[in-house]
Amino acid sequence: MATRPIFIPTKNSKELFKEQSIEFKFYNGFSVTQKAKSINSLHENANILGFKNILEVSSKSSKELGYKLSAFNLMIETDKYGFISVESAFQGSKVFENGGAYHDIYLKDSLSAKRDSRIKNSGALKYFKFEGETWALEPKSAFYDWIYIKALYPHIEDIKDELIGYDAFTDIEFNPKKSINCQARSCAILVSLIKLDTLDKAMESPESFKSVVYKKQFIQSVFEL
Secondary structure, three states, X not given: OEEEEEEEEEEEOOEEEEEEEEEEOOOOOOOHHHHHHHHHHHHHHHHHOOOOOEXXXXXXXXXXXXXXXXXXXXXXXXXXXXXXEHHHHHHHOEEEOOEEOXXXXXXXXXXXXXXXXXXXXXXXXXXXXXXXXXXXXXXXXHHHHHHHHHHHHHHHXXXXXXXXXXXXXXXXXXXXXXXXXXXXXXXXXXXXXXXXXXXXXXXXXXXXXXXXXXXXHHHHHHHHO
């Protein structure tokens, strides 16, 4: 058995998602079949708790939308490098105590970007640098959520009707004991912003995004400066 979170959109501007831990049977192995079994088990147990329409957001998703929304497949437009994957944008924007940001990673495919040896051998992560903007490590996941939602923003009219039909999102690859950022969480936040009609406001600028999405944390960080 294993435990993984599902992320649930809300209509609460102060809490744009809720996180619910679900226990399920985890099937070991890297094959598509084994991943599918784990996803089905996770979703079936979430169904029991009342979450009937769940989208797996990953390259292992059986639904076309969930597959396309994987950070490995989702592309973001940049001023200098053109279209790059969200995963490559995230990894190539990391600044460490001993190096970075390694912007050449932007031009790598998602898997190569994630496995770049410099990511693990450059010391502690200090902040992110993307498109001339510096992102602190707090609020947690803010930079990842920004580039993920920014990548989808130009296409939102094409997907929003389908996206808001889901009442929860999962990512079978996400383990909260090992990682912070999660594409399923980003999707839940996006759906909440759409339902609250605050997406355009959030996407005006990085500062606006932080103040809208991470209201409590952003206000606290401002007063601490």
